[in-house]
Amino acid sequence: MFRSVAYLFTISVFSLLPLSGCESSRSERDSLFTEAIAPVTDGDRIEASKQRLERFILHSYSRRLFPSFAVGVFDRRGFLYTYYINADANKSYSTGSVTKLLTATLFQMQLERKRLQPHEAIDRHFPEFQELRWNNEPVTLQNLITHTGGFPDLRFYKKPDFRKMESIDLKVPMPIYPPGRHYRYSNHGYIMLGHILEKTCGDSIENCMKREIFDPLGMTESTGPKTGAGGFVTTLHDLMLFGRLYLNGGTVDGKRLLSKASIEQMVHPGFHIPKSDHNYFTGRGWRVKTDEKGVVTMFHIGGANYTSAWLQLFPRYGVGICYLGNPPEYSDPLMNYLSGVQYLLGDVAGAYANSPQPVYAWKADAPKPELVAQFPGVYIDPQTSETLVVYTEQRAETQHIMVRGSWAYEVFPETHHVFNGGRDFLTHQFVVDPATGKVVALANGFGYYEKQATGEKSLSKAD
Numbered sequence: 001m002f003r004s005v006a007y008l009f010t011i012s013v014f015s016l017l018p019l020s021g022c023e024s025s026r027s028e029r030d031s032l033f034t035e036a037i038a039p040v041t042d043g044d045r046i047e048a049s050k051q052r053l054e055r056f057i058l059h060s061y062s063r064r065l066f067p068s069f070a071v072g073v074f075d076r077r078g079f080l081y082t083y084y085i086n087a088d089a090n091k092s093y094s095t096g097s098v099t100k101l102l103t104a105t106l107f108q109m110q111l112e113r114k115r116l117q118p119h120e121a122i123d124r125h126f127p128e129f130q131e132l133r134w135n136n137e138p139v140t141l142q143n144l145i146t147h148t149g150g151f152p153d154l155r156f157y158k159k160p161d162f163r164k165m166e167s168i169d170l171k172v173p174m175p176i177y178p179p180g181r182h183y184r185y186s187n188h189g190y191i192m193l194g195h196i197l198e199k200t201c202g203d204s205i206e207n208c209m210k211r212e213i214f215d216p217l218g219m220t221e222s223t224g225p226k227t228g229a230g231g232f233v234t235t236l237h238d239l240m241l242f243g244r245l246y247l248n249g250g251t252v253d254g255k256r257l258l259s260k261a262s263i264e265q266m267v268h269p270g271f272h273i274p275k276s277d278h279n280y281f282t283g284r285g286w287r288v289k290t291d292e293k294g295v296v297t298m299f300h301i302g303g304a305n306y307t308s309a310w311l312q313l314f315p316r317y318g319v320g321i322c323y324l325g326n327p328p329e330y331s332d333p334l335m336n337y338l339s340g341v342q343y344l345l346g347d348v349a350g351a352y353a354n355s356p357q358p359v360y361a362w363k364a365d366a367p368k369p370e371l372v373a374q375f376p377g378v379y380i381d382p383q384t385s386e387t388l389v390v391y392t393e394q395r396a397e398t399q400h401i402m403v404r405g406s407w408a409y410e411v412f413p414e415t416h417h418v419f420n421g422g423r424d425f426l427t428h429q430f431v432v433d434p435a436t437g438k439v440v441a442l443a444n445g446f447g448y449y450e451k452q453a454t455g456e457k458s459l460s461k462a463d
Contacts, residue, residue, distance in 0.1 A: 066328075074319070181441070195228070323338075379441065
């Protein structure tokens, strides 16, 4: 048994920074596009869920967490519910990193047209990108779109080695992970991808988005973005139009913008993860939670001072939710509030869909004992020579996973192979070789630590 940590109405690290890769593709039976469960309207359930949400929003507004806020629920056919505080359907908001969903959509369109290939090296488009290699391993387009290019997350990593890419006028941190092995959120990766899309499409990314996405969908109030990582400004109405594109399998008004096969590709992980029924990872743009039947939910968040945005789909029920706001400070109380909105808005969507359980219901699988048995060992970062020692401590009937570097700390399971702990409570991914099923590395926010051959000896705190 492992000790785990749960938080009420808080956004986990992985709501902002997800993970990993699937064993195999889903079968046709598990397709994203099976018919949604036909709802039988329960007016009392709908009204009760709306009242709970609106009371919660009003209470938070009284605490001055935000000057205005807008929420919506939609399905494949149209808009089911909206609620506004100091706003209306046409009030514009910055969406922050929700922009990345548009970038991923535009990227997928270029794949369909054979203008790009997912596994081609990024230096094919900008030769100076050859500098951005980890031990001479090239970064691919697939790595950029799935945040597996090896670039550090600069919100936490404070020792970047920047290289100036003159062709795009951008300083990019050198990779600290091998490409394709580890998820780590990277705005720089999406900015570079945006430049590649501009070169491929022969126009600014802003004009490309307007021509390929906004105009066909009727998103008349949307503008931007300036880069592939952020800058999309939109309204609640337009954001729901974009969400409906995916609920409808890539079509709008009978016109196909994306193939169903493309959308299926977008909800697969960026690298290998050990076999499990319940997975949580980042695909191409979308953060995805799956169970043994397929996709439970897919979503993205955008957050910063004066920006809060969320788009989440529940394809099994054919419904989606979103919110937009402009908080002056992206504080801990605000994040608690936003997490509450996500759940309560999901309950409204579930009421409209008459779901037998919460539409967001999902639980990570516990770490498998045979995998955990491989965790203990000595891990060394080949770039810095920094060493981490992983060991277990047994306290009563509970096994605790410990990591010791300059100090010792416990890590807590987020999924079956990713743990959180240490400074900033960051993710620690145990990297598994798909060919052997063996743990070969530990990756956290500060580096990539390769497991050393130390035999089968069980490590303890004293080792």
